[in-house]
Amino acid sequence: MSTQKKLVIGLFGxxxxxxxxxxxxxxxxxxxxxxxxxxxxxxxxxxxxxxxLFTTNPDELLDDPEINVIVEVINDTAAAKAIAxxxxxxxxxxxxxxxxxxxxxxxxxIALHSHHNTxxxxxxxxCASIPVIRNLEEYYNNDFLQHLSGxxxxxxxxxxxxxxxxxxxxxxxxxxxxxxxxxxxxxxxxVQGTDALHxxxxxxxxxxxxxxxxxxxxxxxxxxINGYDVRYAKQHQSQIKLVAQxxxxxxxxxxxxVLPTLVRNSSPLSFxxxxxxxxxxxxxxxxxxxxxxxxAGSFPxxxxxxxxxxxxxxxxxxxxxxxxxxxxxxxxxDAILKVYVSHPHNVKLPLTxxxxxxxxxxxxxxxxxxxxxxxxxxxxxxxxxxxxxSLLLFEDGITExxxxxxxxxxxxxxxxxx
Amino acid sequence: MSTQKKLVIGLFGxxxxxxxxxxxxxxxxxxxxxxxxxxxxxxxxxxxxxxxLFTTNPDELLDDPEINVIVEVINDTAAAKAIAxxxxxxxxxxxxxxxxxxxxxxxxxIALHSHHNTxxxxxxxxCASIPVIRNLEEYYNNDFLQHLSGxxxxxxxxxxxxxxxxxxxxxxxxxxxxxxxxxxxxxxxxVQGTDALHxxxxxxxxxxxxxxxxxxxxxxxxxxINGYDVRYAKQHQSQIKLVAQxxxxxxxxxxxxVLPTLVRNSSPLSFxxxxxxxxxxxxxxxxxxxxxxxxAGSFPxxxxxxxxxxxxxxxxxxxxxxxxxxxxxxxxxDAILKVYVSHPHNVKLPLTxxxxxxxxxxxxxxxxxxxxxxxxxxxxxxxxxxxxxSLLLFEDGITExxxxxxxxxxxxxxxxxx
Numbered sequence: 073m074s075t076q077k078k079l080v081i082g083l084f085g086x087x088x089x090x091x092x093x094x095x096x097x098x099x100x101x102x103x104x105x106x107x108x109x110x111x112x113x114x115x116x117x118x119x120x121x122x123x124x125l126f127t128t129n130p131d132e133l134l135d136d137p138e139i140n141v142i143v144e145v146i147n148d149t150a151a152a153k154a155i156a157x158x159x160x161x162x163x164x165x166x167x168x169x170x171x172x173x174x175x176x177x178x179x180x181x182i183a184l185h186s187h188h189n190t191x192x193x194x195x196x197x198x199c200a201s202i203p204v205i206r207n208l209e210e211y212y213n214n215d216f217l218q219h220l221s222g223x224x225x226x227x228x229x230x231x232x233x234x235x236x237x238x239x240x241x242x243x244x245x246x247x248x249x250x251x252x253x254x255x256x257x258x259x260x261x262x263v264q265g266t267d268a269l270h271x272x273x274x275x276x277x278x279x280x281x282x283x284x285x286x287x288x289x290x291x292x293x294x295x296x297i298n299g300y301d302v303r304y305a306k307q308h309q310s311q312i313k314l315v316a317q318x319x320x321x322x323x324x325x326x327x328x329x330v331l332p333t334l335v336r337n338s339s340p341l342s343f344x345x346x347x348x349x350x351x352x353x354x355x356x357x358x359x360x361x362x363x364x365x366x367x368a369g370s371f372p373x374x375x376x377x378x379x380x381x382x383x384x385x386x387x388x389x390x391x392x393x394x395x396x397x398x399x400x401x402x403x404x405x406d407a408i409l410k411v412y413v414s415h416p417h418n419v420k421l422p423l424t425x426x427x428x429x430x431x432x433x434x435x436x437x438x439x440x441x442x443x444x445x446x447x448x449x450x451x452x453x454x455x456x457x458x459x460x461x462s463l464l465l466f467e468d469g470i471t472e473x474x475x476x477x478x479x480x481x482x483x484x485x486x487x488x489x490x
Numbered sequence: 491m492s493t494q495k496k497l498v499i500g501l502f503g504x505x506x507x508x509x510x511x512x513x514x515x516x517x518x519x520x521x522x523x524x525x526x527x528x529x530x531x532x533x534x535x536x537x538x539x540x541x542x543l544f545t546t547n548p549d550e551l552l553d554d555p556e557i558n559v560i561v562e563v564i565n566d567t568a569a570a571k572a573i574a575x576x577x578x579x580x581x582x583x584x585x586x587x588x589x590x591x592x593x594x595x596x597x598x599x600i601a602l603h604s605h606h607n608t609x610x611x612x613x614x615x616x617c618a619s620i621p622v623i624r625n626l627e628e629y630y631n632n633d634f635l636q637h638l639s640g641x642x643x644x645x646x647x648x649x650x651x652x653x654x655x656x657x658x659x660x661x662x663x664x665x666x667x668x669x670x671x672x673x674x675x676x677x678x679x680x681v682q683g684t685d686a687l688h689x690x691x692x693x694x695x696x697x698x699x700x701x702x703x704x705x706x707x708x709x710x711x712x713x714x715i716n717g718y719d720v721r722y723a724k725q726h727q728s729q730i731k732l733v734a735q736x737x738x739x740x741x742x743x744x745x746x747x748v749l750p751t752l753v754r755n756s757s758p759l760s761f762x763x764x765x766x767x768x769x770x771x772x773x774x775x776x777x778x779x780x781x782x783x784x785x786a787g788s789f790p791x792x793x794x795x796x797x798x799x800x801x802x803x804x805x806x807x808x809x810x811x812x813x814x815x816x817x818x819x820x821x822x823x824d825a826i827l828k829v830y831v832s833h834p835h836n837v838k839l840p841l842t843x844x845x846x847x848x849x850x851x852x853x854x855x856x857x858x859x860x861x862x863x864x865x866x867x868x869x870x871x872x873x874x875x876x877x878x879x880s881l882l883l884f885e886d887g888i889t890e891x892x893x894x895x896x897x898x899x900x901x902x903x904x905x906x907x908x
Contacts, residue, residue: 096775100632102815201776203629210628211621211797214518340782343761348778357514357793358619358783364758365779375775379629391804397520 077140077385079105082133082164084155085146086112086119086126089169089196092374093145094121097381105141105381109133134158141384143377144168145196153177160185160192167380169196169373172261175270179283182392191389196376198271199224199349202365203379208278209390212355219354220279221317221467224271226347226368227255227262228294228314233346235302236311242297254347254368264293265314265330272316272330279318280326280401281394288403290329290451296462297332300438301414305464310334311342312464319470325404327447331465334412339467340364407447410469414440414462421461425449444471495558495803497523500551500582502573503564504530504537504544507587507614510792511563512539515799523559523799527551531566552576559802561795562586563614571595578603578610585798587614587791590679593688597701600810609807614794616689617642617767620783621797623808626696630773631811637772638697639735639885642689644765644786645673645680646712646732651764653720654729660715672765672786682711683732683748690734690748697736698744698819699812706821708747708869714880715750718856719832723882728752729760730882737888743822745865749883752830757885758782825865828887832858832880839879843867862889 081097083090090110097107110125111133119126133139134155142159144152144166152173159166166185168174174181174194185192195205199222223229227249234245246263249255261267269291276282294314305312315333320326335341340362344350349367354360366372394401408427415421417439423429429443450456456463499515501508512525528543529551537544551557552573560577562570562584570591577584584603586592592599592615603610613623617640641647645667652663664681667673679685687709694700712732723730733751738744753759758780762768767785772778784790812819826845833839835857841847847861868874874881 096632099634102811103632201779203625206628207621207625210624210801214514214521214796214800215793216517340761343758355793356517357789357796359787359790361619361781361783363779363781366777369777371775372777375633375773378632378775382632383628386809393520 077387079141079381079385080139081105081107081141081143081381082136082139083107083110084130084133084142084144084152086110086121087145087147088370089145089373089377091120092370093143093377096371096374096378100378100382103382104385108139109136130155134162134164139164141165141167141381143381144170145377146170149173149176156181157184160188160190163188163190165191165384166193167377167384168192168194169377171197171267171270171274175273175286178273178277182277182283182395191384191387193380193383193388193390194274195380196373198274199351199365199367200369201372201375202349202351202363202367203376204275204351204363205278205390206379207363208275209393212279212353212358215358216356217279217320217353218356219317219319220275220351221315221341222349222351223313223341223344224316224349224351224367225262225265225268225314226349226366227259228265228268229344229349230254230347231263232294232297232312232314235297236306242295263295265291266293268314268316268330272318272328275316276318276326276328277392277395278390279394280320281392281397281399282326282401282403283395284328284403290331290447292331292457292463294332296457296459298414298438298462301462301464304412304414304440305334308334309337311337313341313344315341315465315467317470320401321404321407322472325402327404327407327470329447329465329470331463333465333467335467341467405448406473408444408471408473409447409450410442410444410466410471412440412442412464412466413456414438416460419460422455425453446473495805497559497799497803498557499523499525499559499561499799500554500557501525501528502548502551502560502562502570504528504539505563505565506788507563507791507795509538510788511561511795514789514792514796518796518800521800522803526557527554548573552580552582557582559583559585559799561799562588563795564588567591567594574599575602578606578608581606581608583609583802584611585795585802586610586612587795589615589685589688589692593691593704596691596695600695600701600813609802609805611798611801611806611808612692613798614791616692617769617783617785618787619790619793620767620769620781620785621794622693622769622781623696624797625781626693627808627811630697630771630776631809633776634774635697635738635771636774637735637737638693638769639733639759640767640769641731641759641762642734642767642769642785643680643683643686643732644767644784645677646683646686647762647767648672648765649681650712650715650730650732653715654724660713681713683709684711686732686734686748690736690746693734694736694744694746695810695813696808697812698738699810699815699817700744700819700821701813702746702821708749708865710749710875710881712750714875714877716832716856716880719880719882722830722832722858723752726752727755729755731759731762733759733883733885735888738819739822739825740890742819744819745822745825745888747865747883747888749881751883751885753885759885823866824891826862826889826891827865827868828860828862828884828889830858830860830882830884831874832856834878837878840873843871
């Protein structure tokens with residue numbers, strides 16, 4: 073049933089997304105929604121909207137009974153949390169784009185807004201304009217997901233695309249990304265994989281009913297990728313992408329991670345260029361599905377926020393079907409990962425810590441090994457993240473834990489490639 | 491709000507989709523829905539379900555007050571229409587996969603179920619498991635679509651893919667498609683473009699608020715595509731795909747068509763292989779989005795039907811936002827299409843009927859011209875559809891009607907290529 077409610081919005085933030093939303097709402101003449109007040113930090117900054125719209129006092133929005141929707145699109149996670157908690161407790165509907173806030177407080181936020189019976193929507197927090205959360209909620213609620221993988225951070229994909237397609241050095245590609253606004257001045261959150269990790273945490277809740285903590289999940293970024301790795305990938309009809317994956321193992325536990333990954337040129341994910349995002353879903357019934365679109369930027373993000381606002385006018389809320397089904401899913405204790413690890417010739421890797429080795433390639437320029445290693449081991453150890461070592465996951469490299477390997481790792485030596 | 495209703499289903503049809511749905515529902519243990527009765531035509535046929543489930547009498551379903559959902563997945567359009575009309579008039583919710591039924595009766599069906607205040611869902615009628623209608627309804631309802639194009643018929647895409655990738659002759663590719671179940675014994679509906687046309691009619695309603703009749707829309711199939719065209723495409727880094735397009739012109743009217751199209755290798759649509767479907771949406775806010783998945787088959791289609799059934803348990807219905815917005819959109823009177831037309835050397839084309847000619851390529855093997863021609867003209871004339879002539883649209887070949895061309899068409903002669 074659709075009883076359209078008039079939405080009176082209090083907007084926190086007027087940066088690229090906030091202003092994009094303001095413009096989009098002005099044009100959405102068929103939506104009965106308007107921004108009553110905008111809360112910003114810097115009162116003196118010049119803005120493209122009437123001065124009377126703005127305030128620096130959050131309570132002007134949060135305490136206003138006429139405002140029934142809070143939209144939060146700010147960068148400050150601590151402030152965003154305070155806003156979210158007060159908005160929900162005041163019975164206001166909430167739309168947020170803050171993936172870090174949501175990923176780090178998911179359990180609490182779900183419990184709070186369920187308790188207050190309000191809507192809390194955040195499509196824009198994961199892949200901006202690709203309606204992945206909406207689809208997981210509405211379309212896959214009765215389908216069994218066999219594999220979810222995605223390129224969900226536009227900055228790192230832009231950088232890697234420039235490294236692969238235009239043969240840029242990593243540092244130059246990063247600088248270009250910053251110049252074009254695809255990476256922050258402090259790009260750490262992106263290039264270390266943390267941003268993709270936050271989005272994966274959110275996806276896990278809607279795809280598998282798991283509320284995970286970011287620190288439980290294996291993650292590494294793209295900073296150690298080097299020209300040798302790039303050449304290896306090209307020689308093997310692949311690209312290197314930062315891919316977030318979630319895959320149910322045979323025992324039902326979900327292996328989840330964010331790692332630089334060797335993606336075959338034939339894979340849909342290799343199609344994801346520049347700052348675009350792409351999500352690949354394999355499910356029992358629907359088989360293979362691929363969604364592709366802009367994962368960041370003023371208007372793509374604003375489009376997702378606008379879509380959430382429109383949904384509020386119909387009383388829409390996330391049902392968290394997978395959570396409610398109490399599937400008892402949990403993150404996998406362990407999984408086996410097939411990996412490529414390159415390193416300087418004179419650096420010795422702890423080979424006996426691998427469950428098996430397929431290839432040892434010794435090369436004065438740079439050496440690499442290919443083998444299988446435990447997810448849990450990578451979570452517990454960090455030598456593989458050190459500056460001169462580069463670990464890449466093979467695209468279908470998440471497998472089950474088998475019976476323990478022989479005490480002697482089996483291997484081939486010297487210049488043999490897989 | 492979500493008040494989960496128990497769904498008691500009457501299912502019409504137990505072919506590949508009906509049986510797929512039956513199996514899928516058996517596994518959807520978190521959905522409070524069950525099939526009470528299945529109506530089929532042939533009582534004697536062996537089926538993989540208890541005999542007590544089946545009846546040949548439609549009224550056992552339509553007159554049963556306990557049955558609150560009718561699911562219709564049969565081939566017979568006339569019978570499907572009778573079922574649909576009676577189901578809606580009886581106040582039952584309706585889920586259908588019958589694109590021909592819906593495309594040919596869209597106005598009547600929308601009016602009827604609005605009048606009776608019931609839900610009528612048909613995600614499975616367009617691209618099976620790709621949730622395109624759901625996304626047009628839920629996500630793009632306040633965004634302005636600039637271009638919608640798609641490969642929405644799996645049979646023809648499979649055939650064309652085999653012709654391009656495996657160098658099969660059209661007739662052999664068709665036979666292979668039939669052997670694999672991707673094309674019917676009578677493939678006319680697919681290869682003539684009619685199936686894609688029906689789906690486009692449905693998309694136009696949700697994307698642009700237009701209720702069009704199939705016969706108002708320009709369509710041609712793939713039967714005239716020949717080896718020479720294939721070579722031309724490959725030489726120009728393109729493939730030939732059967733593409734349905736809808737594009738607003740500057741005056742706001744929507745140019746809609748289904749034609750074999752030269753798709754660049756860099757386009758997302760060139761990525762759509764074999765029996766897969768793909769939809770490319772360009773909108774003001776979200777920018778470019780691409781959805782890809784299986785457009786046919788037992789389980790992919792059943793997954794879409796299952797998703798609609800699940801939505802019914804939440805009282806979901808299509809809002810037809812774009813229709814309600816009364817945008818006043820209508821099909822374009824005219825548009826200009828940039829086309830390639832190949833023909834036997836000795837067959838003369840009516841060149842003065844083109845608005846302009848860019849290229850005339852004379853070749854004893856086969857000749858072609860490239861030029862601009864009126865949409866309206868193609869709708870009104872049929873020489874271009876005759877057996878020895880092959881017309882291909884360029885992927886971005888839909889343009890505005892300009893000031894009338896000079897009376898002398900300007901052209902280049904002899905072996906010059908664009």
